[in-house]
Amino acid sequence: MSTKRKIRIVVAKPGLDSHDRGAKVIARAFRDAGMEVIYTGLWQTPEQIVETALQEDVDVVALSILSGAHMTLFPKITKLMKQKGLNDILVLGGGVIPDEDIPALKKIGIAEVFGPDTPTNTIIKFIKENTQKTK
Amino acid sequence: MVTKSLEAEKQVFDEHKLSEIQKKQKHWKEKTVPEWISRHPERKNSFHTSSSTHIKRLYTPEDIKNIDYTRDLGFPGEPPFTRGLHATMYRGRLWTMRQFSGYGTAQQTNKRFKYLLKEGETGLSIAFDYPTILGLDSDHPLSVGEVGKCGVAVSSLQDIETLFNGIPLDKVTTSMTINGPATMLLAMYIAIGDMQGVPREQLGGTTQNDNLKEFHAQKLCIFPPEPSVKLVTDIVEYCAKHLPKWNPISISGYHIREAGSNAVQELAFTLADGITYVESALERGLKVDQFAPRLSFFFAAHNNFLEEIAKFRAARRLWAKIMKERFKATKPRSLWMRMHIQTSGCTLTATQPINNVIRVAFQSLAAVLGGTQSLHTNSFDEALALPSEEAVRVALRTQQIIAHETGVTDTIDPLAGSYCLETLTNKMEEHAMEYIDKIDSMGGVISGIEKGFFQKEIADSAYKYQKEIENKERTLIGVNEYAVEKDWVPIKLLRIKQQAEKEQVDGLQKLKKKRNNKKANDVLNKLHKAAEHDENLMPTIIEAVKAYATIGEICDVLRNVYGQYKEQIII
Numbered sequence: 001m002s003t004k005r006k007i008r009i010v011v012a013k014p015g016l017d018s019h020d021r022g023a024k025v026i027a028r029a030f031r032d033a034g035m036e037v038i039y040t041g042l043w044q045t046p047e048q049i050v051e052t053a054l055q056e057d058v059d060v061v062a063l064s065i066l067s068g069a070h071m072t073l074f075p076k077i078t079k080l081m082k083q084k085g086l087n088d089i090l091v092l093g094g095g096v097i098p099d100e101d102i103p104a105l106k107k108i109g110i111a112e113v114f115g116p117d118t119p120t121n122t123i124i125k126f127i128k129e130n131t132q133k134t135k
Numbered sequence: 136m137v138t139k140s141l142e143a144e145k146q147v148f149d150e151h152k153l154s155e156i157q158k159k160q161k162h163w164k165e166k167t168v169p170e171w172i173s174r175h176p177e178r179k180n181s182f183h184t185s186s187s188t189h190i191k192r193l194y195t196p197e198d199i200k201n202i203d204y205t206r207d208l209g210f211p212g213e214p215p216f217t218r219g220l221h222a223t224m225y226r227g228r229l230w231t232m233r234q235f236s237g238y239g240t241a242q243q244t245n246k247r248f249k250y251l252l253k254e255g256e257t258g259l260s261i262a263f264d265y266p267t268i269l270g271l272d273s274d275h276p277l278s279v280g281e282v283g284k285c286g287v288a289v290s291s292l293q294d295i296e297t298l299f300n301g302i303p304l305d306k307v308t309t310s311m312t313i314n315g316p317a318t319m320l321l322a323m324y325i326a327i328g329d330m331q332g333v334p335r336e337q338l339g340g341t342t343q344n345d346n347l348k349e350f351h352a353q354k355l356c357i358f359p360p361e362p363s364v365k366l367v368t369d370i371v372e373y374c375a376k377h378l379p380k381w382n383p384i385s386i387s388g389y390h391i392r393e394a395g396s397n398a399v400q401e402l403a404f405t406l407a408d409g410i411t412y413v414e415s416a417l418e419r420g421l422k423v424d425q426f427a428p429r430l431s432f433f434f435a436a437h438n439n440f441l442e443e444i445a446k447f448r449a450a451r452r453l454w455a456k457i458m459k460e461r462f463k464a465t466k467p468r469s470l471w472m473r474m475h476i477q478t479s480g481c482t483l484t485a486t487q488p489i490n491n492v493i494r495v496a497f498q499s500l501a502a503v504l505g506g507t508q509s510l511h512t513n514s515f516d517e518a519l520a521l522p523s524e525e526a527v528r529v530a531l532r533t534q535q536i537i538a539h540e541t542g543v544t545d546t547i548d549p550l551a552g553s554y555c556l557e558t559l560t561n562k563m564e565e566h567a568m569e570y571i572d573k574i575d576s577m578g579g580v581i582s583g584i585e586k587g588f589f590q591k592e593i594a595d596s597a598y599k600y601q602k603e604i605e606n607k608e609r610t611l612i613g614v615n616e617y618a619v620e621k622d623w624v625p626i627k628l629l630r631i632k633q634q635a636e637k638e639q640v641d642g643l644q645k646l647k648k649k650r651n652n653k654k655a656n657d658v659l660n661k662l663h664k665a666a667e668h669d670e671n672l673m674p675t676i677i678e679a680v681k682a683y684a685t686i687g688e689i690c691d692v693l694r695n696v697y698g699q700y701k702e703q704i705i706i
Contacts, residue, residue, distance in 0.1 A: 016265035016281045018354040021395050021481070024594050024706045025601045031706075041704040042354055045277070067265055068521070068631060072280025096485075098520055098628055116485040116518045117614045119605050 007131055009060040012040040012049045014077065017067035022094060022116075026062065029120035035127075046076040054084055059131045062123075063110075066095040070105070078109035090130050092123070147204055148196045156196055168192070184442040185600075186399035188562050194554035202557060207452070211547045214470050215455040217448050217560070218548040219506040225544035231509040232534045233310060235477065237262035237287035238521050239635035240642075241297035244287040248302060250524065254531055259302070259340075260310040260511065262286035263320075270316045270357045270690030273639045282636035285521070286312075290643045291685045295323040296330070305333045309340035310385070310475070310509075315357035317344040318366055319686050321373075321381075322677040341382040341431055341475075344370050347408040347580055348387050351589035352394035354702065357690055360581050362697035366672070368415045373673035375416075375426040382431040384412060385475060391589075392435035393481045395597020398446045399563065401435065403570030404589055406453060410571070411580040413462055423462045427469035436498040436505075437479040443498070444550060445559035447474065447505025453564050475509040476502035483518045487613035488624055491515035496533050503537050504550055510534055520628040590705040643685070650683040658682045659692050666696040 011027040013020060020042060027039045038056050040049065053061050061081075063074060074093060081089060093105060093113040102113045111130060114123050146153075182190040191198075202208070209215055212222030221227065234251055237244045248259055263286040266278035272290045273282045282288045289295060304327060313320045321342050328338050346363035349356045356363065367384060374383040388396075388405035396404065409430065416426050434450065436443050455470040464470060478498035483491045492515045499512050512530040514522030522530070538544055550556045577583050603609035610616050658679040665675045679689055 016269055016271075016277060017285075018265075020354060021393070021597050025395075025598055027706045028594075028598050029601075037706075039704060039706050041702045043277070043702075067281060068284040069280035096518065096520065098630075117611075119615075120601065121605065 007035040007060065007127060008038070008056060008058040009035050009062060009127070010038045010040060010049070010052050010056060010058045011062045011064065012044050012052070013042045013064055014044050014046060014049055014073040015065060015067060015069045016043060017065055017069065017095075018042055019066040019095075020064075022066070023062075023064040026064070026094070026120060026123065029124065030062075030127075033124045046073060046080055049077055050080040050084060050086070053081065053086060053089060058089060060090045060092065060127055062092045062094065064094045065097070068096070070095065070097050071101060074105055074110055075108045082109070090127065092127075094118070094123075146200055147202055148200055153196060153200055160195055160197065163193075184398065184559070185437060185439050186397040186442065186563075186566065188399070188442070188559070188566065191555075191558075194558050196554060198554050198558045199561075202561075207561075208551060208557075214459070214467060215452040216471065217452045218551055220451065220471055220473060220508065224506065224547040225503070225538070226547070229538050229544065230503065230507050230534075231258040231308070232256050232531060232538075233258040233260045233475065233509050233511055234527060234531060235260040235262050235310075235312065235511050236522075236527070237264075238285075238629070239283040239287065239631055240639050241287055241289065241294040243283075243635065245298050245300055245302070247524075248298075251527070251531070252302075252307070254528060255535065256531060258308045258310065258509065261298070261312065263311075263313055264288045265355075266290075267686060268313065268315065268355045270686055270694075272685050272687030273636070273643050275687055280636075282639050284631055288635070288639045289320070289323075290639070290687065291646055291683050292323050292326055292680045293642065293646050293683065294639075295320075295327055299327050303333070304328050304331055305337050310343075311340065312343045314343055314346050314349055314353075314355060315363070315366075316686050316690060317342045317370060318672055318676045319680060319689055321370060322673065322680045325378075325677055326681050335377055336379050338378055339380040341385050342370060343387060343433070344384040345387045345408065345412075345433075347411060347584070348390050348405070350584045350700075351391055351404060352396075352593060353390040356700035356702075358693065358697040359700055360584055362693075363700075364411065364415050364581070365669075366693075367412060368419050369671045369673050371412065371416045371426050372419055372421060372671055374429060375421055379429075382429050382473075383426070385431045385433045386412065387433040389433050389435045389477055391593060392437060392479065394593050395481075395600060396593045397596050398437065398439070398442050399566045399570065400592055400596060402446055402450055402453075402563065403567040403574070404592075405432065405434070406450070406457065406567065407571050407574045407580050407583075409454065410457065410461070413458075414579075417462070423458070423464045424466040424469050427458060427462070427464050428466060428471060432472050432474045434474055434476050435479045436476050436502040438482050438494065438498065440497055440501050441556060441559055442563070443501040444505045445556055445563045447476070447502070447507065448548075448551075448556075448560045449563035449567065450474070451506070452560075453567060473508045475511070476505070476507040477511040478502070478513045480513050480517055483513060483515070484611065484614050485518040487619060487622055488515050488519060490613050491518070492529055492533070495530060496537075499533055500537055500541070500543070503543060504548075506548060516624070516626060516628060519624070521631065523626050523629045525626045584703075587703055587705045590703065594705060646683060647685075655679070655682045655684045655688070659684055659688055662689065663692050663696065666693055 211219035370383040386409045388401040392401040454472040458464040514526035516526040
């Protein structure tokens with residue numbers, strides 16, 4: 001009955017890492033794919049990211065880290081999201097993340113991790129399939 | 136008539152011979168090529184460099200007939216330095232093999248430095264972690280999880296003492312990739328030199344100290360643009376007067392390229408930044424020949440082999456012209472563009488990482504054929520983690536193989552005179568100059584930053600590059616072609632243990648207890664006044680680091696006076 005809502009997504013750069021090439025390219029690709037994109041900019045604390053996700057009523061949180069701080073920052077973000085009751089949001093990770101860290105990240109609620117070389121279409125497809133599932 | 140004969144004299148090729156070549160070329164183009172193409176079509180409709188410069192099927196003397204050899208190419212060690220900065224180039228001294236490194240604590244990095252020196256590295260290059268680069272101490276709440284991750288953690292002179300333990304500063308030169316807090320790190324290096332008894336005029340090395348490219352690309356900014364340029368100029372002025380062997384600044388295109396620009400943008404934006412620093416130092420009252428000889432540059436060596444070589448040659452020629460014509464420099468050394476080159480991290484793939492060894496080899500060969508003074512070769516595991524010791528060794532060996540096995544170092548600028556390369560060199564210069572004119576007409580670099588010009592240009596190029604890969608207009612081996620099911624990673628990746636952060640924070644907190652806190656506070660107050668009065672801050676910052684004031688404390692004082700950078704978000 002209601003018109004289909006556009007997928008809303010926040011692309012966030014947690015921590016001090018300033019490598020934003022990937023985050024910006026992905027934000028643009030999401031936008032071109034018809035999603036509503038909120039790009040946070042650099043140096044976001046876990047609290048700020050979760051607050052943005054809450055305020056903007058997003059379906060997806062896409063986190064990009066290339067500094068190696070993902071094992072510290074990702075768990076803080078997913079924990080805060082749970083505390084705020086944001087259980088339906090799909091959380092994705094991207095950046096320079098070694099394969100061996102991925103199982104632990106999935107356990108704490110990161111739905112998928114996309115490393116370097118991932119085509120933007122692969123991520124878009126994943127988002128479309130998995131947001132439909134949760135809605 | 137007279138003009139014509141003068142023109143003819145300038146030309147490298149004989150006019151009669153040229154018209155014969157033109158005739159034959161016409162035949163080739165109209166007969167030989169179409170016949171061949173009708174049976175064997177070309178791979179693409181058109182060919183381009185990374186900067187969208189059209190690449191012709193064939194280059195002939197016709198393409199470079201207007202080159203005036205003495206004006207445009209000249210001789211190595213003489214203006215315009217197209218063929219190289221030094222008279223004998225690598226027949227005399229090879230480039231400096233300088234591997235950018237740093238991770239964990241100062242103690243761990245000290246060990247890596249000693250390993251690299253033992254393996255034949257000839258200069259040090261320090262990578263600092265994010266908190267250090269952003270002027271935050273290791274115990275700052277925002278530093279949690281980041282300490283020692285992307286480089287070595289340095290909060291105070293105590294860490295630099297450990298970092299250079301057993302490394303005599305009169306025997307090595309050190310490059311420091313540091314921008315916002317460059318004054319502080321240079322002050323610490325001077326302090327260590329003083330402790331080791333090395334006279335300041337003997338200290339050799341480089342502070343990157345290029346804050347402008349941070350606004351365009353790397354975004355590791357602490358202060359707004361104007362005070363950032365003021366701090367850069369403080370170092371330029373201090374070095375001109377006290378550290379004759381120090382390169383106060385490494386004007387960097389590398390980060391601009393890594394953030395997504397093409398080769399022309401990389402060159403043009405870097406030179407525009409260079410122009411801004413020269414203007415700032417002139418406004419400070421320095422004479423151009425007093426500081427220009429120590430300005431140094433830093434570029435990326437990306438995948439397009441010929442375009443990259445053309446870029447390095449064009450860069451030298453263009454900078455020599457700018458210094459001579461725009462700034463009226465008179466010393467030959469003021470026209471020098473000394474460059475450090477690093478192979479391109481963003482070209483490395485996470486899939487089939489061993490292929491990166493080959494990419495790095497071609498990129499570094501381009502750097503050498505382009506006449507670099509210093510080179511960092513990336514490690515093949517860098518799309519996966521910080522480089523492991525084994526991967527760093529392969530990277531260093533790549534340079535050594537080029538230096539000692541390939542023979543390209545035995546003669547100077549061996550590709551000069553290539554119809555193609557000289558044409559690409561001319562085009563590179565021409566297109567970069569068009570950008571520089573555009574930046575001038577928008578009121579210079581700072582005005583361009585405020586308008587978001589650089590960020591937008593770079594983001595557009597980055598997106599275009601990614602789309603080209605996804606549309607297969609650009610082939611990336613192992614990624615969009617020749618992918619494999621299972622990857623082979625022949626090494627164990629380096630992991631930074633969480634322990635490093637704990638050790639670093641403990642050490643810092645102990646220092647804050649044991650130092651003379653009154654002395655540290657007094658110098659910080661003095662610094663506040665000096666900053667308010669717009670003095671050159673180097674002398675006071677040297678005093679502050681010697682009193683073990685931390686980088687975080689010093690930056691807090693300056694944040695108070697100058698305000699803080701606010702990111703301009705452009706996607």
